[in-house]
Amino acid sequence: xAVISNGTTLADAGAMSGLGSLxxxxxxxVSSGTSTVSFVDGTSSVVLDNTYPIYKFEFxxxxxxxxxxxxxxxxxxxxxxxxxxxxxxxxxxxxHGENGTDNGLGYDGNRDLGQATGFxxxxxxxxxxxxxxxxxxxxxxxxxxxxxxxxxxxTTVTSYADEAARRMHVAGYINTTAAIDExxxxxxxxxxxxxxxxxxxxxxx
Amino acid sequence: xGLISNGTTLLDAGALxxxxxxxxxxxxxTSTASSSANLTFASxxxxxxxxxxxxxxxxHPQTNGKHFQVNFRDGSSAYDATKTTLMFYSYHDExxxxxxxxxxxxxxxxxxxxxxxxxxxxxxxNDESCAxxxxxxxxxxxxxxxxxxxNIAYTDSSGTPNSINVFVSGYCNVSAAIDGVxxxxxxxxxxxxxxxxxxxx
Numbered sequence: 157x158a159v160i161s162n163g164t165t166l167a168d169a170g171a172m173s174g175l176g177s178l179x180x181x182x183x184x185x186v187s188s189g190t191s192t193v194s195f196v197d198g199t200s201s202v203v204l205d206n207t208y209p210i211y212k213f214e215f216x217x218x219x220x221x222x223x224x225x226x227x228x229x230x231x232x233x234x235x236x237x238x239x240x241x242x243x244x245x246x247x248x249x250x251x252h253g254e255n256g257t258d259n260g261l262g263y264d265g266n267r268d269l270g271q272a273t274g275f276x277x278x279x280x281x282x283x284x285x286x287x288x289x290x291x292x293x294x295x296x297x298x299x300x301x302x303x304x305x306x307x308x309x310x311t312t313v314t315s316y317a318d319e320a321a322r323r324m325h326v327a328g329y330i331n332t333t334a335a336i337d338e339x340x341x342x343x344x345x346x347x348x349x350x351x352x353x354x355x356x357x358x359x360x361x
Numbered sequence: 362x363g364l365i366s367n368g369t370t371l372l373d374a375g376a377l378x379x380x381x382x383x384x385x386x387x388x389x390x391t392s393t394a395s396s397s398a399n400l401t402f403a404s405x406x407x408x409x410x411x412x413x414x415x416x417x418x419x420x421h422p423q424t425n426g427k428h429f430q431v432n433f434r435d436g437s438s439a440y441d442a443t444k445t446t447l448m449f450y451s452y453h454d455e456x457x458x459x460x461x462x463x464x465x466x467x468x469x470x471x472x473x474x475x476x477x478x479x480x481x482x483x484x485x486x487n488d489e490s491c492a493x494x495x496x497x498x499x500x501x502x503x504x505x506x507x508x509x510x511x512n513i514a515y516t517d518s519s520g521t522p523n524s525i526n527v528f529v530s531g532y533c534n535v536s537a538a539i540d541g542v543x544x545x546x547x548x549x550x551x552x553x554x555x556x557x558x559x560x561x562x
Contacts, residue, residue: 159364170369176384180562214561216411216498217505250464250528252447256471261449261464287536289505291498313498313508313530321445323510323530352411356385 177359179208184354189221189347195355197234197337204337206300208357213294213339215279215312215353222346223284224317226267228275229294229341231306233334240273241336245328247277253320271331275342278310278326282343283317289351290314292324299336305329306336385562386414393555396423399545400556403434406540408501410560415495415542417513417556424549425485426518428468430476431495433507433533434541441474442507442539446531448478452523465527472534476545479511479529483546484518490554491515500539507533 158168182202184193195213197204204211218227230239247268250261267277279290292312299306309327316322330336341353364372371378387410392400406413420429432440446469453460468481480491493513500507510530517523533539544556 158366167364167366167371170367170371176386178385178561180385214412217502219505250447250449250530252445252466252469252471252531254445254472254534259447259464259466259469261462287504287506287534289508291508292510293496311510313510313532315506315508315532315534321447321531323447323528354411 179357179359180354181357182355183352186348186351189349191347192340192342193348193353194338194340202355203357204299204339204355205335209298209360210358211296211299212356212358213296213353214356215290215292216351218279218282218290218351219288219349220282220284220343220346221349222343224281225346226277226344227279227282227290227341228277228344229339230275231330231336232338232340233332234337236334239338239340242271242273242331243269243276243328244271244331245269245276245326247324247326249280249322249324251316251320251322258320269328275344276326276328277344278324279312279314280324281316281322282314283319288315288317296336296339302333302335305331305333387560387562388557389560390558391555394420394551394553396550396552398550399543400551401541401543402558403541405558406500406542410562411499412561413497413500414559414561415556416559417491417493418554419490419492420554420556421490421552422483422485422546422549423552424546426482427546427548428478429480429483429491429513430478430545430547432476432543433539434543435533435535435539436537440541440543442533442535443472443474444477444531444533445471446477446529448481448527448529450525450527452517452525454519454521454523456521458521476547477529477531478547480513480515480525480527482517484516484522489516489522497539497542503536503538506535507539
């Protein structure tokens with residue numbers, strides 16, 4: 157049975173519409189040392205296909221086991237093996253130390269990728285002090301496209317290991333025309349000690 | 362009365378069924394300025410959401426050249442959480458002068474309880490305002506420092522006004538929960554404007 161009010165369909169075929177365009181798909185909470193966190197379409201309620209044109213990951217209180225290590229991501233294409241897709245990216249950051257003197261803004265050529273298959277840094281140099289952590293968001297645009305490369309954009313913040321506020325802007329593309337249906341996150345060394353990663357879908361209608 | 366569609370319960374006993382997928386972004390509060398010293402969100406910030414988002418819509422200052430700023434309440438009644446921030450901006454003036462991208466060292470704080478600026482030198486002409494967003498992560502944590510970041514577009518107070526895109530990040534370097542957020546200008550009132558607070562599921 158459909159419910160239609162004033163010409164607008166509110167409910168049909170077992171689903172309701174008009175309840176917001178940002179849909180929480182999956183939350184993964186890390187509460188003890190974990191080497192990798194993966195979001196795989198069709199597994200554990202994860203949707204990462206053509207259901208949504210834009211996907212958004214949120215990172216909340218990512219805490220690293222090892223000091224000054226980097227929270228990073230890679231992708232895998234549908235039917236592929238390994239998180240090792242070719243990425244070209246840009247990376248710039250700003251920082252300001254708790255001492256009030258250290259500061260800077262600039263491109264960091266050590267943290268971008270140029271047709272490389274390694275993991276892309278998103279939150280660099282997370283301090284592993286008890287209260288140190290990283291936060292931010294990553295947008296993935298139309299990963300199911302088999303025509304275009306898949307673009308991504310991230311904005312993240314952290315209390316850098318040397319006690320500074322640090323903001324990072326990372327953008328680039330996964331240079332493949334195969335659909336992306338798996339994303340993996342990990343630290344550049346050691347484990348993700350704790351943290352929350354959420355996956356949202358953003359509707360186009 | 363329940364509402365069942367295609368065998369799925371959608372509504373029952375005055376509420377949505379728990380199995381219905383709902384939007385993840387919830388409007389919690391709206392605060393509108395009318396020659397206000399500040400706009401304060403003193404309730405609704407707790408462990409319900411891991412992320413809070415504030416949207417600034419047409420924030421207009423009383424006084425020319427002042428700085429829109431934020432502070433946080435961390436356990437007392439005062440908005441004075443210790444914080445370290447960074448700021449950078451890009452700008453381009455209406456005369457097509459040389460644009461730039463720069464770190465703004467004069468408008469940041471380091472381990473300070475003062476309000477943190479989230480723009481600088483905003484213009485107060487009748488048609489000038491600022492708009493943007495501030496994210497606050499897991500303010501109820503009593504373990505981690507509390508990160509925030511903002512992005513605001515505005516017109517500055519220069520004789521030849523600049524379009525400015527300003528980015529601010531930082532953290533409240535406290536383990537106490539943050540349970541209130543206050544926005545103001547460093548001098549003068551918020552003449553008009555609206556701030557909306559959302560919780561992200």
